[in-house]
Amino acid sequence: MHRLRRRPYLPDPTRLAPMTESRSTTRKSFRREGEDKRREDLIAATLECVAERGLAGATVREIALRADVTAGLIRYYFPAKDDLIGAAYRAVMNRMTVQASDALKSAADDPRDRLNAFVKANLGQPIMDPNNLSLWAGFIGMVHADPAMALAHRDGYLGFRDELEALIREALLAAGKPAEPIHTRRHAIAVNAIIDGLWLEGCLAGDIFAEGELAETGIAAIEAVLAISLNPEKGGAI
Amino acid sequence: MHRLRRRPYLPDPTRLAPMTESRSTTRKSFRREGEDKRREDLIAATLECVAERGLAGATVREIALRADVTAGLIRYYFPAKDDLIGAAYRAVMNRMTVQASDALKSAADDPRDRLNAFVKANLGQPIMDPNNLSLWAGFIGMVHADPAMALAHRDGYLGFRDELEALIREALLAAGKPAEPIHTRRHAIAVNAIIDGLWLEGCLAGDIFAEGELAETGIAAIEAVLAISLNPEKGGAI
DNA sequence: GCTCTAATTATGCAAGCGTATAAATACACG
């Protein structure tokens, strides 16, 4: 006993025929992939879409096309499209965090060098990138309407700021300055704003600034705010 | 001679009946409005939609509903929906600019007071508002994909920054400090970033900051960057 | 008051969206 086939199958003439010999009605050939690989591919495809046409351009069909799968598969891995978008957002944020942390790892020991490296990493490639901004902006625009997103943003923001506050505290101490929580909190808010503001402009209109100008401007402004030098020993380690 | 009516008219039962006596088939009563008034109303309705549900929530039907008008009328005043959205964006940006300029007008004569007032205005109500951010973010997310929008942003950014640079220059001179273009440019970039970054956070999560904390933080950071005081005479004018 | 027209409504339409689900198939395991 078999069920009704709703309509005779019409192969899409725009799709390239598979390399293998073609039966009269062909079907897209495929490979089964591990769950992790597929999720990563789908997220990567999503980011490509957002990069090219903004969040609105990230439709399930377009994403599937980029990932070289059919649209239905997305729902096999993500309950709803929003879950995929959310995963993509988290992936980008996580990637930026990791990239900044990497810069810290390869920095010198002096806390001032570390803060310097952290700021430069956030204000240079690949973190300061229009693609990152597009995704970020799309989400930020939803924060006001979606409480879950507001929470996600808050957590990310406070996490970043706390990391910054720790760096600032150590840099201040290394310079022989007091580092009371009341002051480091305010410093962290200000330094975070400097980094965010410059990152924003660099992503939006990087071409109107000289190479490295934003990073240098950021370092100088932060030095002024903290009243310390972030370049304690010129030509030190390397 | 009359043309074919495509389908018998079925009045929408959800719409309230007009106050006037009802014929068997009623039609929404309306008033003709001046072109300017209608455009303003439509823009205001658009901003309401964006405020409540983000840019995606600003559909022609929803906008028309808020403006108490039918959807078709939007096309009578705006060639395409994007034109309305663009007009709404420009309206918001313009409003913020005007509000900041107003703060300048009612400020004291000393350039440092003026810069102080300008910063405080940008980091307080009604400029630092989640609704403004939602519209802004929606547009910013499109900058990468749409060259026309990129240009609009650039103009707005540079205009704001130039105004800031002039204020900074005068404040420096008033404090007896040199104000070379090479330095004021960089100062303007940094101060702009501080304002943008703090504005962003205030819009996104204003509730995690104390009243006036962001404005004070911004003033302090800017004073540090410029190495001048923005409060030259405590309790001066008022 | 009458008339004319610009403003407004009512309605339709095609395209695209996210989602649901049955059919097909790759491939791990015996």
Next chain:
DNA sequence: CGTGTATTTATACGCTTGCATAATTAGAGC
């Protein structure tokens, strides 16, 4: 080398969207 099943495709559905256009009407000008 079969067989079972998890993965993937194909297809449809219902809804919403922006846009188009014919019918209607408010209100100004005569």
